[in-house]
Amino acid sequence: MNINTPENAEQLRDKMVADLRDLDAIRSDAVEKAFRSVPRHLFAPGESLEQVYAAEKAVITKTDSNGINISSVSAPRIQAFMLEQAGIRPGMRVLEVGSGGYNAALIAELVGDEGEVTSIDIDPDITDRARRFLDEAGYERVNVSVVDGEEGEPKHAPYDRIIVTAGTWDIPPAWTDQLADDGRLVVPLRVRGLTRSIAFEREGDHLVSRDYELCGFVQMQGAGENQLQLAVLHDVEGEEVALRLDDDQQVETARLREALGRPRAEAWSGVTLGGFEPWDQLELWLASAVPDFALLAAKRPARDKGIVATASPMGTATLINGASFAYRTTRPLNEERTTFELGAIGHGPDAQETAERLVEQIRVWDRDHRTDQARFEVHPAGTPDDKLPAGRVIDKRHTRVTISWPQQS
Numbered sequence: 001m002n003i004n005t006p007e008n009a010e011q012l013r014d015k016m017v018a019d020l021r022d023l024d025a026i027r028s029d030a031v032e033k034a035f036r037s038v039p040r041h042l043f044a045p046g047e048s049l050e051q052v053y054a055a056e057k058a059v060i061t062k063t064d065s066n067g068i069n070i071s072s073v074s075a076p077r078i079q080a081f082m083l084e085q086a087g088i089r090p091g092m093r094v095l096e097v098g099s100g101g102y103n104a105a106l107i108a109e110l111v112g113d114e115g116e117v118t119s120i121d122i123d124p125d126i127t128d129r130a131r132r133f134l135d136e137a138g139y140e141r142v143n144v145s146v147v148d149g150e151e152g153e154p155k156h157a158p159y160d161r162i163i164v165t166a167g168t169w170d171i172p173p174a175w176t177d178q179l180a181d182d183g184r185l186v187v188p189l190r191v192r193g194l195t196r197s198i199a200f201e202r203e204g205d206h207l208v209s210r211d212y213e214l215c216g217f218v219q220m221q222g223a224g225e226n227q228l229q230l231a232v233l234h235d236v237e238g239e240e241v242a243l244r245l246d247d248d249q250q251v252e253t254a255r256l257r258e259a260l261g262r263p264r265a266e267a268w269s270g271v272t273l274g275g276f277e278p279w280d281q282l283e284l285w286l287a288s289a290v291p292d293f294a295l296l297a298a299k300r301p302a303r304d305k306g307i308v309a310t311a312s313p314m315g316t317a318t319l320i321n322g323a324s325f326a327y328r329t330t331r332p333l334n335e336e337r338t339t340f341e342l343g344a345i346g347h348g349p350d351a352q353e354t355a356e357r358l359v360e361q362i363r364v365w366d367r368d369h370r371t372d373q374a375r376f377e378v379h380p381a382g383t384p385d386d387k388l389p390a391g392r393v394i395d396k397r398h399t400r401v402t403i404s405w406p407q408q409s
């Protein structure tokens with residue numbers, strides 16, 4: 001029996017839209033209508049319809065020689081909330097950085113016949129695919145070109161909206177130059193290893209965030225490529241432990257490695273989290289509150305062997321303090337494991353003090369910022385300190401990114 005029939009596709013599309021509403025990823029009728037109109041399966045031929053229409057699944061379209069994903073049709077949930085963040089209206093001109101075809105078709109539905117969509121990708125295999133599928137699905141009017149997104153696409157600028165669909169470490173000048181004065185840029189920006197899809201608008205010579213969402217993306221290639229560095233603390237195969245760091249962060253790897261082998265210190269905050277409560281806001285707070293923030297990534301066998309207390313491949317918030325470090329952890333407060341207390345595990349000569357410092361910041365978050373949103377600002381590189389808002393400053397190649405939180409009275 002062939003289950004890839006148009007009837008099945010329509011039923012699954014209805015279910016996907018209902019799921020995206022439940023997940024609060026689709027919030028507006030306009031975005032819902034776009035998702036109902038575009039047949040997603042035409043952009044991922046050969047995949048099962050169940051896979052294509054699953055709200056939280058991306059369809060991987062290319063991997064590199066190490067098996068790392070470098071291109072995909074993104075998961076509908078991420079596409080939906082980014083389109084909501086962008087607030088696209090009929091008649092707008094939109095640039096998409098990173099093609100796949102499907103998202104460009106959704107944007108084409110949102111801008112209508114009076115608008116214009118341009119989609120660019122660094123990889124000609126991907127633009128060829130996108131061009132073919134867009135034509136087959138009836139979206140010939142979308143412009144597709146092979147270009148390094150770092151340069152944007154001046155040919156069709158200015159844009160009312162720019163949506164970047166690859167994870168980036170910086171905001172190159174081309175994006176701000178090609179953005180209309182009252183435009184909006186939606187971009188998955190990595191700050192101290194944490195990626196958030198941030199909707200920015202212009203305020204004078206800089207950009208200010210309007211909202212942000214947790215997300216994960218394939219990494220930007222080309223001139224803007226910037227990989228996290230790894231400081232390996234334990235390298236037995238299968239149970240590796242490493243710190244993920246930005247390239248401007250210098251740490252004493254040999255001493256931190258030695259520290260991991262020493263007995264641990266613990267500190268507990270008295271702050272609790274529900275079993276299903278997200279902690280992405282806490283991670284962001286810690287990244288902005290402590291000067292030397294890193295992510296401690298560990299494989300599960302490292303936890304099973306007691307080398308670390310918490311194993312997360314993406315990493316756990318960590319404070320580096322010279323030859324010592326402390327990372328966030330939790331302990332269950334009941335047998336049903338529905339409530340957890342947040343704490344820190346420290347290693348090194350100042351293990352206890354470092355763990356206490358991290359725990360103190362967990363308490364500050366709980367007391368002052370648990371329901372707050374951070375504000376990101378992006379100023380051009382070279383902007384003097386006294387022109388930046390109070391908060392953590394993270395220097396990039398083209399910009400100075402700040403993260404600040406509402407002041408407590």
Ligand SMILES: C[S@@+](CC[C@H](N)C(=O)[O-])C[C@H]1O[C@@H](n2cnc3c(N)ncnc32)[C@H](O)[C@@H]1O
Nearest residue numbers: 071073074098100103121122149165166221222
């Ligand atoms: C997640 S995919 C894009 C998904 C697409 N927007 C969709 O329809 O779902 C990310 C894409 O970004 C592209 N990319 C990576 N670096 C780039 C760069 N510097 N300029 C343009 N595209 C880039 C990759 O080739 C990949 O195809």
